[in-house]
Amino acid sequence: MATGAIPNRPVDNRIAPPSALRRHGSQLGIIGVGLAMWLAFVVAAPAVFTNLDIYRAFAQTTPQFGIIALALTFVVITGEIDLSFPSIMALGTAAFCLTTAYGGAPWWIGIVCALATGAACGLLNGLLVAKLNIPSLVITIGTSFLYRGLELVLMNGTGVPLTADKYPAMHALLRASVFGVPVQTLWMIAILIVFWILLNRTRFGAHVFLVGDNPTSARLMGVNAVSVKARAFVLVGVTAVFSGLLTSIYGYYFWPTTGDGFLLNTIASVFLGGTSVFGGTGSVVGTFVASYIIGAINAGIVSAGINAFYTQLAFGLVIVISVVLQTLIERRIRRQSLTGR
């Protein structure tokens, strides 16, 4: 975008388009953190990190939570949060098992039922939050127990084997590799592209930002905040189920505890990616990069031969330092803007 669009204007440095650093500061920051961490790993364990196997490993596992994080970014930009997605992962995958393993339906019907279950769970979350104005932090803790409880009752607490001989199509779709690239990461890239367009090039996406930034002004301008928020929660519900299937097929088994341990990784990816907890700003690209950073810490620490007890310590350091840096950078940018640089 050239300044030439506004001709014959006295020079005012604020007229200059905001620099790339200002517009994409937090995203560039997170990419920097990612690169620094990668270099540290390469130096610490060159044998491991110059071998493709390690990259294959986290290209398979990161999308399991990263895909949900991409959708959760929408919810967080609207100023809400969803804590129930681990339970939705399990309930949706249970729906798949019930229709296919127990009901004898073909795999694709199972997928449709599973995704529909996720959409329904997300819709219920969204309507409770947006229509009744219940704080999402509170109500999604409630629905989290609800969905988990429902799943445990339906499955009677038992798991279901999802082996490749019974579900060849599912394994081809969710567990294979294409030219050596794990299909999980290809899915995540595809979803990133779709969600980037959804967030940045559709009215829905535009309204996600408006609702999260200033709900009153959005309503005054005729934006339907209830529908925008409900749709964001539906996105999380559907991706949670997709990820539940991805995770279960990867492990050849549906565990009734599916989703346990996903909560913090996923939420951390969203915030680490530069999406503001206050709503109104955020980026799916940031979330994408942050997911892989978090995925890499896990795989990296173990393969570098460091005691796995250090994993959480490393998570903590990376997240705390990155978020502090983002806040400082943003504050600095704001001050520069106010003083005209």
Added chain:
Amino acid sequence: MTQSAGAVDPPVIELRDVSKTFGEVRSLSGVNFAVNRGEIVGLLGDNGAGKSTLVKIVMGFYRPDSGGEIHFHGRRIDDWSVARARSLGIETVYQERALSEKQPIWRNMFMGREPRTRWGLIDVKRMRSESARLMSEHMGFTSAAVHPDNVVTTMSGGEKQGVAITRALYFDAELVILDEPTMGLSLSETKKTLDFVSGIKKAGKSAIFIDHNIFHVYPVVDRLYVLDRGKVAGVYAKSEITMDELIDRLYRVARSGSMD
């Protein structure tokens, strides 16, 4: 009721016997209100007189209590909403608070009615370039943060108001509602805003102008409504009343609750 020129047409917007109650509080009771084509109507009244409730009904944000009617060009409309009002050409300029501060100017400019390409995606390129054009043609702030990518937080109060006004203007509004548009503005910015209000009239469009400052309101309006405690306390054509008389009556209304 005094009518201005062109009164043969039905009013652009007319409220008949409109009341609004919030719980126990009656904000408006039995208000009749009309804006004719090409007319600038001023709305005066103390805090809590019901000015802002009245305009929020006009722009579709609140629904009137049952019994009240809203007529647009003489046609009664029951499913009145913000989206409906905007689609009929009613635009509102709020105090600067109705902008999304963390968003770039171009997002604010097209808030709630983003233009789309034929693929159904929003036309970001057009939003950016149109915003740049509007900022330079209509706002003319020489020291403005006019780049459409700038976020609103970085702008001054007057520049923000400029965005809000330009936004209303762009969509070819038939009726523009200005809710205290001069609040917090510098002298030159205030003058620009008032010039803009006069420009609405010249373009044959209508406006409702709400302001505390009678010195801003009186010069630009054709007709004045004085509200007090939820009721219309008086309606004046500007030709009927001088500014001094009006000030005198406003004092009396404030003290006794009636004009007489």
